[in-house]
Amino acid sequence: MNVLGLSAFFHESACCLLQDGRLVAAAEEERFSRVKHDPRLPVSAFRFCLQAGGLGITDLEAVAYYESPLKKLSRQLWAGIPEGASPDLPWLDPGAPERAIREGLGWEGPILFFDHHLSHAASAFLLSDLPEAAVLTVDGVGEWATTSYGRGRGAEVELFEEVDFPHSLGLLYATLTSYLGFEVNDGEYKVMGLAPYGEPRYLDQMRRLVSPGPEGQYRLDLDYFDFVRGRRMYSDALPRLFGEPPRRPEAEITRFHQDVARSLQAVLEEILLAKALWLHERTGLPDLCMAGGVALNVVANGRILREGPFERLFVQPAAGDSGGCLGAAALAHAQLTGKRPEPLRHVYLGPRWSADEIAGLLAATGIQAHDFRGREADLLEAVVDRLTSGQVVGWFHGPLELGPRALGGRSLLADPRDPGMRDRLNRLVKKREAFRPFAPSVLASHAAAHFDLDHPSPYMLETCRVISPLDLPAVTHVDGSARPQTVDPGMSPRYAALLEAFHRRTGCPLLVNTSFNVRGEPIVASPVDALSCMGVSGIDAVVLEDFLIDRAMLPAHWADLLPAWRERSRSGFARGQSAISEDLYTFV
Numbered sequence: 001m002n003v004l005g006l007s008a009f010f011h012e013s014a015c016c017l018l019q020d021g022r023l024v025a026a027a028e029e030e031r032f033s034r035v036k037h038d039p040r041l042p043v044s045a046f047r048f049c050l051q052a053g054g055l056g057i058t059d060l061e062a063v064a065y066y067e068s069p070l071k072k073l074s075r076q077l078w079a080g081i082p083e084g085a086s087p088d089l090p091w092l093d094p095g096a097p098e099r100a101i102r103e104g105l106g107w108e109g110p111i112l113f114f115d116h117h118l119s120h121a122a123s124a125f126l127l128s129d130l131p132e133a134a135v136l137t138v139d140g141v142g143e144w145a146t147t148s149y150g151r152g153r154g155a156e157v158e159l160f161e162e163v164d165f166p167h168s169l170g171l172l173y174a175t176l177t178s179y180l181g182f183e184v185n186d187g188e189y190k191v192m193g194l195a196p197y198g199e200p201r202y203l204d205q206m207r208r209l210v211s212p213g214p215e216g217q218y219r220l221d222l223d224y225f226d227f228v229r230g231r232r233m234y235s236d237a238l239p240r241l242f243g244e245p246p247r248r249p250e251a252e253i254t255r256f257h258q259d260v261a262r263s264l265q266a267v268l269e270e271i272l273l274a275k276a277l278w279l280h281e282r283t284g285l286p287d288l289c290m291a292g293g294v295a296l297n298v299v300a301n302g303r304i305l306r307e308g309p310f311e312r313l314f315v316q317p318a319a320g321d322s323g324g325c326l327g328a329a330a331l332a333h334a335q336l337t338g339k340r341p342e343p344l345r346h347v348y349l350g351p352r353w354s355a356d357e358i359a360g361l362l363a364a365t366g367i368q369a370h371d372f373r374g375r376e377a378d379l380l381e382a383v384v385d386r387l388t389s390g391q392v393v394g395w396f397h398g399p400l401e402l403g404p405r406a407l408g409g410r411s412l413l414a415d416p417r418d419p420g421m422r423d424r425l426n427r428l429v430k431k432r433e434a435f436r437p438f439a440p441s442v443l444a445s446h447a448a449a450h451f452d453l454d455h456p457s458p459y460m461l462e463t464c465r466v467i468s469p470l471d472l473p474a475v476t477h478v479d480g481s482a483r484p485q486t487v488d489p490g491m492s493p494r495y496a497a498l499l500e501a502f503h504r505r506t507g508c509p510l511l512v513n514t515s516f517n518v519r520g521e522p523i524v525a526s527p528v529d530a531l532s533c534m535g536v537s538g539i540d541a542v543v544l545e546d547f548l549i550d551r552a553m554l555p556a557h558w559a560d561l562l563p564a565w566r567e568r569s570r571s572g573f574a575r576g577q578s579a580i581s582e583d584l585y586t587f588v
């Protein structure tokens, strides 16, 4: 039974393959197209999934799509035509996704459509290892639902209450993200990272924007918002409420912006905690599964687990819309077989390159490299040499990760004890806002000695207090928290071995782990992407499987070639896409 899951045409399109209930491949289209948050039909991810499964298109039993275009149409019609929208409105065509799948992918078999929040819910519960659990999904908007509550048991997921558009915690967060001068659907992480610098001085104003209702409900005061029919997220009343004009992108961040971010985060957590409490009472179940873009708010997740009523929390690691394809595929599998798919074991589900393929690439491009084939221990020692001398190392090993976090497949690594490392990483490669902390990877067996954490956190989906006897300035946030990845040798053998080698040398079983990309670009997928990233940034060394390339080994002319290479790659992928109007990607 081969089922292909698909999410597309909103933001972050993706594809996955379930073979006999086992998730064997999954990837976001942006990693192939190199267009960040690429919402287009995921043609490249689709080809990859078929190839990874050793399948031709006729070997598929069904394609499962992550939302209902017809239900979405009813919300789009209710909201009316956004100002400035194209007059021929191709986005009001509920047949467009099916046509794209037929014409763009060449699929002639059955397409099963599942509601957006049911797909989110299934992506969390059906892929968890919990026999039964409460389910909470929270995002900007799906068809109508923006928050949904339910329970899962065996191969079934039932949603029993929802909050409908335009009342939306995701859109509340997005609106304040926009007011604070960051990009919607991208800058929400930055607002969360900014919050600990501020004080919650604007709680009264924030509670006028959103107020809790009975049971699972809450409401936005729409006087302050303009996203239903306007072209902005907020109305003029919102800056008046806070007494300050909106921050211009890249403008200075002041105490005011920090305080607004802190107040927003506090009110989001307050509502989520209250609703988690209600869901717990309603279901009587001890465990909770979560998905939807708001489930990527790792600070709120940490509080739900510590202060909420549930004993265990499983957040599906690709909780945003890219992971909707997992839920759609899981629902299709359950519908077609009556069985539940196997639990998610890891997210190393994307393309990989063998050491021999990389050797071929290096030979063809004339790039010198240290060859450690058959000598893994020597490779790890060579990497530790570089890390302990303050270098930033690009680490490319095994399959690409699904979801927003790099987890040791495509990561940039550095020494977390180095007080200058945060600035150095930002200067050399990340170029991101100085206030944002980096996250650590820690050997799972040592995690409890360094973090206030009593369970594994393999996907970096919650924050906790740093209690380490070591000074870890590069990974500790201003409020003394961190967002650790616990690394288990069973899940990531080579990455765990590297952490062990670093621990043996330094007494520190942790590394800085940030995603392998430059600002504004998706995480690298291929060896060429990794070398390109090295070329356009200041990364000191890159490991490509068994090869180590120091910066000095990169030919001087390489950097000059890269912009043209990247442009060629981008336009090549664009030609392969179905010609669906860009207007379809707008959410209203």
Ligand SMILES: [Fe+2]
Binding pocket: 116, 120, 139, 140, 141, 142, 292, 293, 320, 321
């Ligand atoms: Fe969603």
